[in-house]
Amino acid sequence: MTLAARYLSARTLDTAPALSAPPGPGEVELAPAYVGICGTDLHIFHGDMDAPVAVPAVLGHEMAGHVVRVGPDVENWAPGDAVTVMPLLWDDACAACRNGHQHICQHLDFIGIDSPGAMQQRWTVPASTLIRLPDSLPLDRAALVEPTAVAVHDVGRAEVRDGERVVVGGGPVGVLIALVARAAGADVRVVELSAHRRLLAEELGLTAWNPADDDVPVLVREWTGDAGADVAFEVLGVRGRLCLVAIHPRPREINLHRFFWRELTLVGARLYDRSDFERAVALVADGTVPAERMISKVVPLTQAPAAFEALEGGGDVMKILVDCTDDSDDARRAAV
Template structure:
């Protein structure tokens, strides 16, 4: 069968590999669609070579159909599913406290073990979520990033009328904005990429390009000088980390979503004087996946609006090249059966 295999920095090739055989606690999934995300890009660029085992089949944003199940499983052949790609050890301190998604020995499928960039994929039974017929494969492949956003917004404890600034208007940033708006927040998105600014504006959001407009002055004017109730730092950039404390009101909440390659300077004096709250957010929990499925299936969140290209599996390298180039790209999907 076909698989897109990572072989080293900026080397992804289509390979013919053996179809996997599911274990007693696994199902075999015919992968319909898989999405390329920022984490996959980090792997592709070689930034995670100390963690991953090469060769590696990446991919954790996906939707597919079960074609093989063990005896007495609650799932059946023909079920359409998405996979929550976090496999916990169940024994560490985090797991014992019920925080399995931040397990200290986490196996993240598609990074620490084989992922979805292949025609057929084995996945653990306890990591599956059924998707309804109302959710097509394209939308299904975006459930995982939507679950990230749902988790971030849940952790933020959004209240009706909150004013939120989202720093970074990529796929996760826009999905956070969508989820926060549903929970009653007024949202402004800060982004420098013109295409992403236009996409966010088309989805009904107020947008600011901080290279053209002073974001702090804008936020102070928007909030009557108080500052934002919520600030989501999604950019993973040093400028984002710097301004996040300046934007938040007294006792405001800063939600850290973006992954920073190097620890950035953070204004701790501001935390002291304003009694700010800092909330770290990492991936998701099962309830976030279930809500993401409901939101996408009902049309409350239009996840397909973020799709900018769908490529056959053997063009995965082209998808990564699009992401590296930037410009008019948001979410690239792979058709794993093409």
């Protein structure tokens, strides 16, 4: 019996014992060490995603930990291996998969939303989802590989070019996008209302956007407010590109005349593929993405519900991690 953090209904989470099934053929059992709380998790917490979420639901898809056990037919993985998980399962049969876009499969199982996630002391997943981590990479920093993979994919979808100006928000994903875009040679500008997040962006060497700038070739939009939607479509320069990242719970009006008049481009960016994940591991491991600077707080698994409320309230937070480590002897052995 292990412990898990579970979503029960809008604004209601708990921690409770959970059964840990042994890994079957092609599966591995993991001991999650750290799990990040992301914006999608907050959407679930608010009750905005009750349709795909079967309650009680174990949340969490930003994680790092160790392999504990491997099931039959699993090769190249062993207890003690440091890993993160690319939390996507696809059917390989739909039109998206047949065209090589498995990450947006029409019947995608996003692990941590459509099926149980990582916010538990033991977690069984298909071995195909594992991404190996360098032994030198601390697991708390490695928990930010998944959102960094989002940023890598977003920068790729936006087709960011060397020397090009990119404007992005200053939240957790926005800062990661800014860091990845800067590594690609972009001239990055950050828009952020929170003084705490503006200061962090400044400490990371990111420059604030000046509204007087009228030449904005690329805008990567990961913020969701109504006012922000209006601004996003107005600030792009001629032939500018808007890469839309955020989840919008309801339809929004856009000024199509603006798109026509300036020959703008709108692209969506949803998730990532394995190459994005592997690039993200490298960026976090070599310090291009200083993940440790993004971590505002680490809380034990039993305090996960309070951590969701703290993030929802805003304030001086960027990223909160949930510590899922188990002090039992088998967990300690698996980590060495």
